Amino acid sequence: MKRNRRLNRLLHLLLIPFCLIWIYPFLWMIFSSLKTNTEYISSGLRLLPQQLQWDNYTRAWGVGQFSTYFQNSVVITVGAVIIVTLLSILTGYALGRVNFPGKKALLFLFAAVLFIPKGYTIIPVFQIIKQLGLLNTIEGVILVEASGVHIIFILMFMTFYRTLPVELTEAAEIDGAGFLRTFLQIMLPLSKPIIATTAIMQFIFTWNSFFVPLVFTLNKPELRTLAVGMYSFVGEYSIDYTGMAAAAVIALLPIIIVFVAFQKYFIEGVSGSVKL
Amino acid sequence: MNRRNKSLYSWAYLFMLPQLLMLAVFTIYPIVMSYVYSFYDWSGIGPLQQFIGWDNFYSVMTDRYFWNAYRNNLIYIGFTVLITLPAALLAALLLNLAYFKGKVVYRTLLFLPVVTTTAIVGVVLKSMFGTDNAIVNLVLQQFNLIKEPIGWLSGPYTSMLVLIGAGIWKVFGMIMIYWLAGLQSLPKEIYEAARIDGAGWWAALRYITIPLLLPVSAVILLLTVMNGIHVFDLVTTLTGGGPFFATDMVDLYIYRYAFGTGGFPQQGYASAAGIIFGMSIFVISLVLGAIVQLAMRRQRSIAIGKE
């Protein structure tokens, strides 16, 4: 026991400074966002600002249009999360509970899609969205963000539903419940943890997505998400360093909060992808 | 086939229909079309008219800058994999110790970079690694580690170094969780038995943990390699592929041709580059998979031989 406590202390001694350095970029970002531009340049190593400059946030939020970007990020992320979760549940349920003809072939197709060299598929996707008349719309961005097969999610739901005992459905069927009612009333509520994992993982994917919104909002600056907005902010106001830091905080804070609050689900989802 | 089954099947198909539609429209069709485009001289605007056979492929294969981007990509993947895999395993082993308190806090902190937006982190890191009056140089000068500021992002090697460092920092938590998942799935009984046999922590690691982790490590290796291919966000915002293409990656190379800023795009050419890159990655992962399998078989035969 004593040895363990000593080891414990040693580990803390090692890990605390390491983790401080590890998250230093975030600390630096937060403190820089509260300095004036002059102080930013002249403060050298001093981390703490002399006086809190909240107007960096006002500037980023207003002039830098981060209020619009924030709104876009929220709408796109929530939209994509709903679509992806819904589709994965449905597919996972069908695969997990029904032995329909062609199931093996379908699973093989999913696996094949994962491994086929994809080329540069964003170009045809761009053309499809254009033909659907969704180019330069937020719906178009949501659709592309939600597109693609999320094999991990589907497999997670599939294994989950498969492990549920057959008696559950049989009992429901004896009560006269059909396929849909059994699913909605009995199976769906049971899968809440998987739903949470899927939703949170997709939330983080979409919120952080850069390439798709970059390509699909090229000529509609008002549809930019936070990540794309940040990139163009740097191009437009390259000398407003503290405004940039404030913008970065605005963009990163929500995701950090979501992660810290729900980290259990996210970490489960990530480990799930190895176990499967 | 009875009626119950029939209705069951139609429900199943109905449930999968939306996902299958998405799959057909947004995954399969684009894959097919990107192969088609690659045989045309096509800017991406107007109809597909000028069929040029294998010309695009030939041009990509003979372009020095493509191979430069390719080599950079391999270097980036190689270093991130070689450093991250063992380091993250070590972290996972520490955070898996039963008696270690505060695991969750450390796990959260180490994982934090994974969830933050790469494009934004890239911009922040770019400011930190500036040349004059930037925090990293100031700290190093304070501790007298360097005499004068280093141009981190203005030197070809240093900018690759920063990029690899940032890439490791960004992916480390993810790999660590992979390892943790692998560790936690190991049967506890073996360790009990080993302890009774008098094996120490080190021996258990050497003769039980690592051999048992091998199958998982193959998966982790593949996932890490895949992760290293998609570096667009980080490179675009941190180095922009510079200085002078020193950190150019295939993703960026293709983007320049597909949505370029100098003149009209060449989407046929970009598609060809994408296919060549995709194919070669496919081959590389096949080879990697084969090597891992071979290693596992050898490990197994050694283990059997020992018994």
Place this chain on the structure above:
Amino acid sequence: MKPNTQSIKLLLLSSLAMLLLAACSSNQSTTNSHAANNTQGATSSPTAEVKQVELEVWGRWEEMLGQMEETIAEFQQQHPHIKVKYTNVPGSQYVAQIQAAISGNTLPDIIGYHQSIPTSLLVNLDVLHPLDDVLTAEQKAEYYEGTWSEGYTLIDGQTYAIPVFNPKRPAMMLYYNKEALHAAGLTEDDIPATWDELYSFSKQVQQNTDGKLYGLVIGVKELSFLSGAISQMATAITPDVSPTDLFNYRTGQYEYHAQGIVQGLELFKKLQDEKLLHPSSLVMSFREGTALMEEGQAVLTIDGSFYASQLNADKLDSFGVAPLPTKDGKPQYAAFQGESRVAFYVSKHTEHYEETKLFLQFIKEHLYPKLVADGVEYSPLPAVNEATTINHPVAAEALRIQDEVSLLIPRPFERNADSLKVVLETSGKLPKTTLGNIAEGYLTGQIKDVEAALLELSQQANQVLEEGIAKVNAAGGSITLDDYAFADWVPYQPYQ
């Protein structure tokens, strides 16, 4: 794993709240703008139902943003039913944005010109509205001679572009910070006119300030002016090579590897190697570089004439401008081909052509004088330029220097209109590597043999040109490489 209903509910709730928040704010903004429109309409003409029209305009000239906004405000006052939404798109994103808009069929009503997307290309894609009825023949005659030239403003005799700036632009020049200059114990007489002077000047600044200040700063990252400066200075050594496209108009060949270019690169390499160039130069964009000069961390920077009007207005006295130094102090030139590089097009699919016409005519009357008065740029109307005094001391000098060094060079499109088709064929296929890239690679030490690298670029560019010509001829055109060679041209004399 136990279903943790508490946190799921929390998640669902919070995402719902975020969604609602987003929806509400977007609703709010639309209702607000409706309300604004209504009141506007009400004050102007309560009975006559004038339909509100919104014009969308994309430009990329940061330097005229203020003047443009003023003009738009005046325009909206005169035409209350028209609202003009002007978007200034950053130069680095402009081409990609236009391309996306073309392929998505969502071009704004009015679009600014960009040299990577020439008029002929846009007309070929059938996305432009002809503008023959915007200006009368008399009005057109007021413009700078050569404004209405085939291939740029005109295609097949039809007008497609209305110029905003004078065609003589942009010229690169040297800006300096007088406070930093004095801090280094130097005077304006020390501002370098030759390369040797630039070298010794940089050394002196560093020595006199204990290495605190630098002689020169210039951001070389994307959108760098370094290549523009080098190619303009090169004309003092190899005048046959045009600084705009590094094309030798006497031989009709691309000549990236001209001696002037090579020596210019060597000059900056020497400054960089001896740590005389501000160390951040290699990681900054031009805008960050000029900001360092304004802050006084470096005495000199290089920028276009348009930069003068962007200088910190409160401290104008502390800035000055001078021509770029050349190798032996010989003259240099900035090339122009008569076409205006700042102009507006109208989208073919505009639903408000009449209103765009009104706006373009309004620009001619109201924006031009503002541009000149504020020293942003000369307008395309010589009469306006003469009648207006520039009330900005630095800009006045910058525009004077620009006027002095601008030179009309030969124009292949005047000689053979098929050259415009060649432009279409070669667009996007010329080497993606630019002189700016080469300069960066050379300064960072990645390119050892800069002459060979430049020669390779010349060869690639010439091959693209030849292939383009062959394609045009195969499609029934008639053009040869000779159409690009102007052996009778004497550099430093305007080619008529």
